[in-house]
Amino acid sequence: MPEIRSYGDEDFAGCTALWERCGLTCWYNDPDLDIARWRSSSNAEILVAEGEGQVVGTICCGHDGHRGWLYYVAVDPAHQGAGLGRRLVRRAEDWLAERGILKIQLIVRDSNRPVIGFYSAVGYAYTPHAILARWLDLPKAPPEGVALPPEVELAAGRDPRVRFTITYLEMTERPSLAPAHPPIKTKYALMLAEQPTVGFYRYLYNSVGGDWRWWYRRQMSDEDLGGILADDRVEVFVLYVDGAPAGYFELDRREEPTIDLAYFGLMPHCVGRGLGRYLLHSAIEQAWSYEPERLTVNTNTMDHPRALPLYQRMGFVPYRQEEQEIIDPQISGIIPA
Ligand SMILES: CC(C)(COP(=O)(O)OP(=O)(O)OC[C@H]1O[C@@H](n2cnc3c(N)ncnc32)[C@H](O)[C@@H]1OP(=O)(O)O)[C@@H](O)C(=O)NCCC(=O)NCCS
Known part of the structure; x- marks a missing residue:
């Protein structure tokens, strides 16, 4: 021994x-x-x-x-x-x-x-x-x-802050959009997740936003996030492709008659499969079915570069921009490096 x-x-x-x-x-x-x-x-x-x-x-x-x-x-x-x-x-x-x-x-x-x-x-x-x-x-x-x-x-001298520009967009009347569908033969379903659990929601948010430094809701406590999700005026619609979650959008109706498209995105494995336009089209149609006065959305320069032009193509108009600065969430550990 x-x-x-x-x-x-x-x-x-x-x-x-x-x-x-x-x-x-x-x-x-x-x-x-x-x-x-x-x-x-x-x-x-x-x-x-x-x-x-x-x-x-x-x-x-x-x-x-x-x-x-x-x-x-x-x-x-x-x-x-x-x-x-x-x-x-x-x-x-x-x-x-x-x-x-x-x-x-x-x-x-x-x-x-x-x-x-x-x-x-x-x-x-x-x-x-x-x-x-x-x-x-x-x-x-x-x-x-x-x-x-x-x-x-x-x-090594890296600045821990990241600076980004937020663009706020709105549409004040229902756009007349050409119908949008996923590519033929795609097996898909779009469903309202009624009172999703915090765990399921975090899975959606972290998967969709992982590449884009979506940090805000990661640092929220389960209690605070659960409080938002429990509100009937916050609607999370999940896109399933081939039986598994592929993306989601979230409509925030707490400030009606303005509705905010609070989150919208596809999971990385579904980007580039012709689903983005369909999902955004569905979000816009769903929002206008409640007959709001205004639909808003915002995107920032850390998001996918195609997000802003896509919002504009679908009828959103920028009305304000704002510069912001945060400590890089990968440095503060909010997003695991
Ligand atoms: C970790 C290490 C030191 C363990 O040494 P070891 O001599 O194999 O461990 P022991 O034989 O004393 O095992 C003690 C107990 O741990 C358990 N055990 C050992 N490795 C385990 C593992 N990876 N997972 C689960 N249990 C383990 C053994 O089954 C034993 O349980 P028991 O007493 O109930 O039968 C060795 O595997 C090692 O050097 N690994 C590489 C270096 C390393 O990773 N070090 C840690 C850095 S933080």
Whole structure:
């Protein structure tokens, strides 16, 4: 059985090779720096599991005076599933407990979610916290062509704000539009979702708006959003194609005699299939069936570039423009990066 002991100078190559094998290294972490800092701190310890002269497991633990933390929890693939991961965690816990630490935390990368099963098995529970990060100095230049996480983009000088222009449009009489239909042979249905659940609505909103930074309703609480959806004067019509949701539009009749086409769009897999004109035509017809005095809609420069010309072709006329600025919802985490 591998023996667990403190890290020694001779373990450097073995540890970094193990982290590489276990997929724990990444360009913005520098194991050299990490190890040097941990070793020079009395609040941190690196434990190594040695089997037949090789480093086959590691765990780095430490505390910041408040919480204990675990890093580089790794077991060589050839030794996984034999209880070594659990032993390493317990040893690190003992080390932290001896220093009066009451609670231990760790960060699991989104791409490594399956490992949460291991942590649950050894007694760790998921906690719903958002982790925010800021680089004071990047250890290395980012490699070319790699998608950078938002906190690295910020460190590289990116402005966190996005600016966009909202165009408000209206029509004050029912337009006479040529009939619009989905392409022949499309199996479709358009249905009013009566009191849709918040979960179903979020699925529609996030799927349709994902590429266009639709952020406003993502940051709403379930309670607030549920309150809007429960109002009979807010109507959500869902387009189904081949039996599955393909897009939706939402009519807001709370300010009648003005009706607002609050949301309208297709899911990414349905864009370009000749459905957009049909869906917008249906929204306009549905709205005018209530005989409002005015139908409004707005679109902004983050939306699909064809949205504004399509609204205009269907009879909407711009009457106001407004500049707005928000913190990029992908940086603030409202939209997952
Ligand atoms: C995570 C890791 C350290 C686990 O080491 P291990 O030696 O295989 O784990 P153990 O054998 O001690 O397993 C302990 C328990 O966790 C369970 N477990 C281990 N991996 C699991 C997984 N991916 N999903 C669900 N349960 C898991 C085991 O079944 C065992 O349960 P039991 O005691 O009820 O039988 C190892 O898989 C690893 O190094 N992975 C790659 C590196 C990594 O992702 N590290 C975490 C960074 S946050």
